[in-house]
Amino acid sequence: MPSGVIVKGIGGFYYVKSEDGVYECKARGAFRKDSKIPLPGDEVVLSVVDEEKKKGYIEEICPRKMQLIRPAVANINQIALVVSVKSPLPDFSLLDKLLVTVMQKEINAVICINKIDLDEEYKNTIIDCYKDTGFGIVSISSVLDVGFEQLGEMLKGKTTVFAGQSGVGKSTILNRVLDSYVMKTGNVSDKIERGKHTTRHAELLELKSGGFVVDTPGFSSFELSDIEPEHLQNYYPEFREYIGKCKFVGCSHISEPGCRVKSALEDGMINRDRYERYITFYKTLKDKQRRKYS
Incomplete structure (x- = not known):
């Protein structure tokens, strides 16, 4: 069976680009049963029911690399x-x-x-x-x-x-x-x-x-999720070479003495505005963590 990539999904129809063109497809009921909804970007296997009109069914969704x-x-x-x-x-x-x-x-x-x-x-x-x-x-x-x-x-x-x-x-x-x-x-x-x-x-x-x-639609707001406050530092590339070199294990890079990140900040190696927003995000995630376990 041919394969392709879903380029658009609207109104229960999925448009799959394959080597032979774009097919208008419906998803088999098995997907609804498993609560798995095809998404744009999904690599899929399809069966063709009308080659002339380019119509078919999505038979299989290949494993997603990310979503x-x-x-x-x-x-x-x-x-x-x-x-x-x-x-x-x-x-x-x-x-x-x-x-x-x-x-x-x-x-x-x-x-x-x-x-x-x-x-x-x-x-x-x-x-x-x-x-x-x-x-x-x-x-x-x-x-x-x-x-x-x-x-x-x-x-x-x-x-x-x-x-x-x-x-x-x-x-x-x-x-x-x-x-x-x-x-x-x-x-x-x-x-x-x-x-x-x-x-x-x-x-x-x-x-x-x-x-x-x-x-994509424009964002008016966006919140961080599924991030523990102590892991936030790992998502700042400019912190990378200093992490693990601070005086204290588990340094949050906010108030601890002997912090290499703060030293780099003072030396102009880290942008101060980015760092200040890091502090805000860290405190917000910390508050969420306290509420979660309180």
């Missing part, structure tokens, strides 16, 4: 996190939470700084914040027509989810990357500086250069 809940998509291997220098201003707390989640799930990340024509100086501020993290960074402007070639190279051969605040221009970037206007784009509200939610469901869009991209 995201929001958006509901499987087997991605890269996330492009989009921020804009203005309209709206970056939500660094949201960005750092997403980066922690990316690290937790062992997915590659790219930080896309959009609308750089609006404030070149602030673009550099954002770069300075993340330059020591090891994440890829690309600066983009449709007005200046810069950054798209570099981004395209980063996307080749990967399945990449685009995520970020509402209104940062994810769909506009994707339209340029795909070289076709396949998605609607919304205007940012001048009053509240949030984009309209023009993306309603996850869909894999194929790149001419190989690979897929996935647009």
Whole structure:
């Protein structure tokens, strides 16, 4: 039986791209019985019931390498996190939470700084914040027509989810990357500086250069989950070379003396704003832990 990848699921129908084209499929009842819902990105085995009309059934879902809940998509291997220098201003707390989640799930990340024509100086501020993290960074402007070639190279051969605040221009970037206007784009509200939610469901869009991209609805909030506070440090790449070298075992890198992370902070090796947000996240997770076991 042929196999393929689900590129879209809507209204109980799943569109599976195979070597012979895209098939409109339904899932067998066995999946509903096992409470296993096919997701975009799933590799599946299908049976064809009408070759001419490209219709069939999903017979088997191959084991997932990974799965995201929001958006509901499987087997991605890269996330492009989009921020804009203005309209709206970056939500660094949201960005750092997403980066922690990316690290937790062992997915590659790219930080896309959009609308750089609006404030070149602030673009550099954002770069300075993340330059020591090891994440890829690309600066983009449709007005200046810069950054798209570099981004395209980063996307080749990967399945990449685009995520970020509402209104940062994810769909506009994707339209340029795909070289076709396949998605609607919304205007940012001048009053509240949030984009309209023009993306309603996850869909894999194929790149001419190989690979897929996935647009997502804009985030207005995002909370860390399934992370113990003492493990949070492991998801900050710039902490990596200092972990385990502090004076005290189990150092939280907040108030303990002889902390190598804090020494690196004072030496300018770690960005202070990132570090301050780490403290906020740590305390929030610690409070959750206390409530859980109280």
